[in-house]
Amino acid sequence: MLKNGLKALIIIAAALLLHKTAFAVETVELPEEELAKESVLPVFDKSVSVKNRRVVTAKRWDGDVFYGMALTEPIYDVSKFGASLYYNFNENHAFGLMFAKYASGLSSYAKQLHDQYGLDYNRAPKPDMLLMGDYNLKVFYGKMSLTKSAVINTILYGSGALGMVKFQNKSYPAVAVGIGQKFFFTPQWALRFDLRLYANQAPIPFLSGKMTDGSSGSNPTTPPSYDDFDERLTYTTTLDIGLSYLF
Amino acid sequence: MKKTILLLIATSLILPVSGMAQGSKPAPRKATGSRESQLKSQLSNALRMAQNGQYANAANNLFTLGRRPELAAERPQIKYILGTMLVELKLYQTAAFQFVDVIRMNNSKYSKMAIEKLSMVADILGDDTILNYAVSRVDVNDIPSGQKDMIYFRLGEIKARNREFAKAAELYSRVGLGSTYYFQALFNKGLAQLEEGNAPAGIDTFKRMVEARGNAPVTDVNKVEAQLALARALYQKQDWEASIEAYSQIPRDTVMWHDAVFEQSWAMLRAARFRSALSNFQTLHSAYYEDFYMPESLLLRAIVYLYICKYDEMEKVLNLFENTYGPVRTKIGDFIKSTNDANAYYLEVEKANIIKTTDKAANLRLPYIVVRNVMDQGDVKRSMHYLTRLNQEKRRVENSPSFRASALGQYSLKILANRSKNTKFAIGDMVKAHLLNMRVELRDLYEQAGFIRYEMINGRKETVKKKIAGKDLGDQIDDKVDRQFYIENGFQYYPFQGEFWLDEVGNYHYLGKQSCE
Known part of the structure; x- marks a missing residue:
């Protein structure tokens, strides 16, 4: 709900920013018989849904910078910042490299735990960097007009990524699947939204009896070594919001 | 059977x-x-x-x-x-x-x-050749009643080809209501009546056909063809508004719709509905029609612009006509001059058919829009259909190895090969005839383009004269905005940037107004 609201807000704000001064529009009354009354499509030899695409991606590079927010992360800082570079083989397939650097802090929930119970999750190894090869399958090219003077082209795509996530102590292989949407405000510039589910081995930050630092009156414990933390398969859902430029 | x-x-x-027993004369020899x-x-x-x-x-x-x-x-x-x-x-x-x-x-x-x-x-x-041979020898009285309708229909076709339209209409009328040829006969009867110059009779016939197909699906070919023919008949009768209405009844998801849009634009021009005509041109001159041969539509658009004094747009359209159809005209001329072999003409059709029906490319000597247009001509279509039948028959023979090896199988293959070869030559000749017609048509259209350009210059001159004389030409919709926008695109609901969508085709509306005094 919140995500959708945020998305809509960004789109509307951007459209308004790009809104040009309206032309001297005059109301023209269209005769009834000239208005569309069929939802069927004309028949051509080869049925192509769009001609003269405004946004042509085939055989072009696109570079992105993005901010990522982990939606299901309880302990570590939910933010990461990254950049990616894709090559579009055609209008359907693209492949690129994605790099992200995680913010080094803790989540607000972890800070709360620290304040109330003296649990210091800075002792656990934090995620540091992410490097993945990302394949995009562009399934739908569309168009929307929020105002009568601005048109936004959209590309909906599915993504599958494979790579490594580096924690402070160790690197782990990671896979991610997701869905994304680009909103092109010009034939080059686009806002990019990616919703991904990551799966990777990761240290469990909850280590019984070794996380208290004594700040809330509890007994301080000796900080554990990173090797003391057990590992498990961890799933993280992230939403990336970025700016994309098509070269 | x-x-x-x-x-x-x-x-x-x-x-x-x-x-x-009858031959009971003594045998000459026992052996x-x-x-x-x-x-x-x-x-x-x-x-x-x-x-x-x-x-x-x-x-x-x-x-x-x-x-x-x-x-x-x-x-x-x-x-x-x-x-x-x-x-x-x-x-x-x-x-x-x-x-x-x-x-x-x-x-x-x-x-x-x-x-x-x-x-x-x-x-x-x-196959027309065999049909003519058979039907011209038929005595209808000898034909069983089940076959008579077909014979009447084919005889009607022969009469129509010989331009004996009254006789043709009479023969088509004899085709019974229950026959599979009934609707085709009714349609052809209407055409014959129109050819005779009897538009009211033609209109009645087509109305009857549309009514008779009332319960058929929306895209029923007979129904749509009848509707299109009705619109054309109304146009011939110069009932522009009724014709426009009839054209607008053609369903969008039929191949006939493209012709209907173009022809409706003519009716709109004659009915002085210029804005409506320009709406149609937004569709007809979109990228979806880049493979369509429609030189006349560009000139028609220029004429509409002339009527509403949009001289800049007019010039753009005339330039587009010359840039598009100039090379087409040259290539047709060169091809006809350098090619005599009927088979070479047929090969162009064969290659164009590959482009039309598959995603494969083919090296055409003629522009694709030309060959595509020729392929849609009735005689070529019919002969191509006959060729397909021959190929099907050939496959039937070849699929049975024992039959193929037999004397009859070999004889059959020989016949089919000969018929195929001759039909290809016949198609080649048809293509050549159509190309010659196109060359003549383009020459005429070029002349007309020259006249239209003259009118455009004249119109501009008059406008300048009025301005010099200080006459108030009135407020115009595009006085305060960049003219280039209108010249390129017409006036749209949103800034149009040349991207065309299939679901938009047919829904474009021109929202400008006339710039005349």
Whole structure:
């Protein structure tokens, strides 16, 4: 709900920013018989849904910078910042490299735990960097007009990524699947939204009896070594919001 | 059908015996008599095979027997039955040759029957040459009632081709309501009436056809064709508004819709509905129509702009006409000058067909829009359909190795190869004729473009004169905005950037207004 609201807000704000001064529009009354009354499509030899695409991606590079927010992360800082570079083989397939650097802090929930119970999750190894090869399958090219003077082209795509996530102590292989949407405000510039589910081995930050630092009156414990933390398969859902430029 | 064949074969089984009885003159030599009786026994066997449904074996035996000089008297009968066997095997072209042979033998009994069969086979094949040959020899009184409708229809076609439209309309009227040819006949009758110059009668006929197909699906070909013909008839009657309305009833998801949009634009121009006509041109001149040959539509658009004093737009459209159709005209001219071989013309159609139906590329010598247009012409389409039938028949022969190896199989393949070759040449000639027509048409259109350009310059001059004289030309919609925007795109709901969507085609609206005083 919140995500959708945020998305809509960004789109509307951007459209308004790009809104040009309206032309001297005059109301023209269209005769009834000239208005569309069929939802069927004309028949051509080869049925192509769009001609003269405004946004042509085939055989072009696109570079992105993005901010990522982990939606299901309880302990570590939910933010990461990254950049990616894709090559579009055609209008359907693209492949690129994605790099992200995680913010080094803790989540607000972890800070709360620290304040109330003296649990210091800075002792656990934090995620540091992410490097993945990302394949995009562009399934739908569309168009929307929020105002009568601005048109936004959209590309909906599915993504599958494979790579490594580096924690402070160790690197782990990671896979991610997701869905994304680009909103092109010009034939080059686009806002990019990616919703991904990551799966990777990761240290469990909850280590019984070794996380208290004594700040809330509890007994301080000796900080554990990173090797003391057990590992498990961890799933993280992230939403990336970025700016994309098509070269 | 099967019953008739069985009856015929049963009769035929008796005939050789009676033939022998009648020929009771003393045999010249004993050996000859024995050979003849052997052959007649073979013939009886072949007929029995046919009776038992062993059509391929029966046809092979009949084919061999039909060549024996000893059975010359029975040849019309043998060939006729062979023909019916081949019809059962769906080898229509090979069957047609047997029936033609029988007709040429002028046998009192079998010739009439062969004509009837040949008409039926020719109808399935759709070959004009055989159809004309068969139908022109038909005595309608000899034809069973079930076949009469087809004969009336085909005779009507022949009369229409000879421009005897009244006779054609009368023959089409004889086709019965229950016949599969009824709606085609009704449609052709309307066309004949229009050709005669009797637009009201034509309109009535097409209205009747539309009503008769009232319960058919929206995209029913007969229904849509009738609707389109009705719109054209109303245009011919100069009832512009009714014509526009009739054109707008053509469903978008039919191939006829493209023609309807273009023709409706003419009606709109005649009805002085310039804005509406320009809306149609937004569709017709979109990227979806880049493969369509429509030089006239560009000139028509220029004329509409002339009427509303949009001279800049007019110039752009005239330039587009010259840039698009200038090279087309040159290429057609060069091709005709450098090519005499009919097969080369046919090959262009074959290559264009690959482009049209697959995603493969083909190296065409003529522009694709030209060949695509030629391919859509009735005579070329019909001959291509005949060629497809020949190929289907060839595959049928080749798919049965034993039949293929037989004498009849080899004979059949030879016939099909010859017919294919000749049809390709005929198509080549048709293509050449159409190209010559296009060249003439383009020359005329170029002349018209020159006149339109003259009117444009004249109009501009008048406008400048009025401005110099200080006449107030009134407020114009585009006074305060960049003219380039309108010149490029017309006035749209949103800034149009040249991207066309399939679901938008047919929904574009021109929102400008006239710039005249």
